[in-house]
Amino acid sequence: MRSFIIRRLITSVPVILAIVLVSFVLTRLVPGDPIVALVGDYPVPPEYVEERRQAFGLDQPIYVQTLIYFKNLFLGDFGYSFVNRLPVMDVILQRAANTLLLVVPSQILGSIIAVLLASMAIRRPGGRLDTGLTSLILFVDSIPIFWVGQVFIIVFAVQLGLFPVQGMFNIRSTGSNVILDFLWHWALPGSIVSTFAMVAIARVARVSMIEVSRLDFITTATAKGLNRRRVFFRHILPNAMVPVIAVIGYTFGQALTSSFMIEAVFGWPGIGELFLRSVASRDYPVLQGIFLLTATLVVLSNLLSDVISSQMDPRIEYGR
Amino acid sequence: MAAEKSSRLLQAFKSRKILQFGLALSCVLLFAGIFGPSLLVDRGPNQISQSILAPPSADALFGTDELGRSVLTQIVYGVRTSLVVGLAAAATAMTLGVVMGAISGYFGGRVDTFVSRITETFQVMPTFVLAALVVAMAGTGMLKVIFIIAILAWPQSARVMRAQVMKMKSMEFVDALRCLGIAEHKILWREILPNAIPPVIPVGTLVIGQAILLEASLAFFGLTSPEVASWGRLLTSGQQYFYFAWWLTVFPGLAIVITVLTFNLVGDALNQAFNPRSGDA
Numbered sequence: 001m002r003s004f005i006i007r008r009l010i011t012s013v014p015v016i017l018a019i020v021l022v023s024f025v026l027t028r029l030v031p032g033d034p035i036v037a038l039v040g041d042y043p044v045p046p047e048y049v050e051e052r053r054q055a056f057g058l059d060q061p062i063y064v065q066t067l068i069y070f071k072n073l074f075l076g077d078f079g080y081s082f083v084n085r086l087p088v089m090d091v092i093l094q095r096a097a098n099t100l101l102l103v104v105p106s107q108i109l110g111s112i113i114a115v116l117l118a119s120m121a122i123r124r125p126g127g128r129l130d131t132g133l134t135s136l137i138l139f140v141d142s143i144p145i146f147w148v149g150q151v152f153i154i155v156f157a158v159q160l161g162l163f164p165v166q167g168m169f170n171i172r173s174t175g176s177n178v179i180l181d182f183l184w185h186w187a188l189p190g191s192i193v194s195t196f197a198m199v200a201i202a203r204v205a206r207v208s209m210i211e212v213s214r215l216d217f218i219t220t221a222t223a224k225g226l227n228r229r230r231v232f233f234r235h236i237l238p239n240a241m242v243p244v245i246a247v248i249g250y251t252f253g254q255a256l257t258s259s260f261m262i263e264a265v266f267g268w269p270g271i272g273e274l275f276l277r278s279v280a281s282r283d284y285p286v287l288q289g290i291f292l293l294t295a296t297l298v299v300l301s302n303l304l305s306d307v308i309s310s311q312m313d314p315r316i317e318y319g320r
Numbered sequence: 321m322a323a324e325k326s327s328r329l330l331q332a333f334k335s336r337k338i339l340q341f342g343l344a345l346s347c348v349l350l351f352a353g354i355f356g357p358s359l360l361v362d363r364g365p366n367q368i369s370q371s372i373l374a375p376p377s378a379d380a381l382f383g384t385d386e387l388g389r390s391v392l393t394q395i396v397y398g399v400r401t402s403l404v405v406g407l408a409a410a411a412t413a414m415t416l417g418v419v420m421g422a423i424s425g426y427f428g429g430r431v432d433t434f435v436s437r438i439t440e441t442f443q444v445m446p447t448f449v450l451a452a453l454v455v456a457m458a459g460t461g462m463l464k465v466i467f468i469i470a471i472l473a474w475p476q477s478a479r480v481m482r483a484q485v486m487k488m489k490s491m492e493f494v495d496a497l498r499c500l501g502i503a504e505h506k507i508l509w510r511e512i513l514p515n516a517i518p519p520v521i522p523v524g525t526l527v528i529g530q531a532i533l534l535e536a537s538l539a540f541f542g543l544t545s546p547e548v549a550s551w552g553r554l555l556t557s558g559q560q561y562f563y564f565a566w567w568l569t570v571f572p573g574l575a576i577v578i579t580v581l582t583f584n585l586v587g588d589a590l591n592q593a594f595n596p597r598s599g600d601a
């Protein structure tokens with residue numbers, strides 16, 4: 001077991017490196033000059049442009065730039081923000097906790113609701129509830145999440161005045177009120193991120209449960225006289241959960257992206273809000289750092305779900 | 321074989337109201353994208369007027385923004401951007417995916433391992449964050465946005481294509497062609513490719529919707545050219561007027577949802593027609 005985790009951890013390193021390499025090559029491959037993007041359209045002396053280019057090492061060939069970037073990563077140097085000259089990782093890690101406060105509970109809540117809805121829907125495949133769930137999946141897939149945030153603000157915060165428009169806390173709240181105040185601020189952004197997470201997971205949960213319920217041993221279980229409850233909880237659910245656990249890990253990246261966009265709308269002081277600001281100021285080192293952190297979190301969540309799946313399903317071998 | 325496929329498609333088309341509905345809706349969108357702006361010649365998207373932040377009325381159906389520009393006119397101009405980006409990105413992604421998937425599936429071995437590793441890496445990559453990073457770095461522009469969306473989306477069709485070609489290369493008609501002494505690359509491109517493509521089409525259709533959503537998200541974060549009309553940009557500017565003008569937010573968002581939903585409905589219906597088991601299983 002331990003050797004499986006260690007082996008998976010070791011194989012995760014090249015994946016992260018590959019992701020960084022691809023992102024690095026892509027940013028250089030797309031036609032366009034980062035210096036132009038940085039300096040802007042405002043006319044500046046060519047000497048200044050040249051000086052900036054050298055300062056960021058952009059006058060070197062691509063492979064030299066790549067090597068320098070990797071060398072710095074190994075030394076733990078992620079660069080400095082163009083905007084406030086602070087180390088990139090400090091700036092990002094300050095906000096990571098706020099993003100996790102939004103995304104982790106949402107992913108958990110979404111998973112629970114997804115499994116509940118899917119298990120109710122598959123009692124009658126093609127029935128009213130099942131059709132409703134598949135339509136919901138198709139519909140939510142077509143909606144830009146930040147727009148849902150905007151509409152929720154207009155309806156529930158501005159028009160009805162039920163929830164706060166922006167932020168994560170009210171500065172004036174104290175004591176036990178802090179938690180209530182946080183939950184009150186969490187309600188709108190959290191419910192949106194949860195719903196999008198729920199949809200991504202329910203899609204897989206539903207298919208997985210239907211597939212398992214069509215297998216021969218389920219027919220046997222029913223034939224030997226077990227009631228529906230017992231068949232579902234003892235036989236269908238445990239077997240259907242393996243792909244569900246996997247998808248919870250694999251959709252964590254999606255949930256992070258959802259959370260980034262929702263943060264930008266709700267002014268939630270997390271990584272997404274930092275991302276929006278850094279995009280506006282073309283703070284390239286911070287953007288690269290956010291991408292690196294996001295990719296690492298995604299790879300780690302995949303690793304975690306693989307480990308849990310292998311614990312649940314003896315057919316998945318440790319030595320894979 | 322081809323005849324059987326097309327008759328099945330025709331049957332699916334006739335029996336599925338959703339597919340008909342979706343195709344009709346996409347025709348309306350195409351019409352609006354091509355002719356909409358020229359029908360509004362007298363009022364360009366930047367035509368300002370006296371009525372500032374006016375709510376929807378008979379004069380301006382979807383209201384006006386802070387400079388008195390009609391929201392409806394701006395939405396109609398946005399159709400063109402969304403459709404161009406969506407269709408071009410999906411077409412590029414599909415072409416790339418079909419070629420890479422075919423090579424990977426047919427020749428196997430090291431080529432296959434290499435292509436599969438790339439597709440796996442792309443699958444765990446947080447798409448939006450990477451797209452935003454690249455565009456922020458390379459500068460805005462519609463071609464760049466199309467390019468980056470295509471680069472991020474091709475692995476989806478490559479996977480389907482690879483599986484399809486792997487299944488077909490062991491079929492009897494391929495053995496027969498080999499016995500006739502036909503060159504391997506001719507077998508792949510002339511005989512297997514046309515037969516393997518149909519199941520990739522639904523994937524390509526779904527990519528159109530994803531591309532439109534991604535373009536809107538990039539525009540929302542201010543990562544598309546300000547000169548090009550875009551629904552995402554309308555949503556960014558509406559952000560400041562939550563208290564006074566809900567129409568600046570609601571209508572452009574609805575336009576995105578309807579357009580993306582149209583392509584998703586068509587893609588989903590095509591998927592059920594081409595791969596009957598995947599939809600309901």
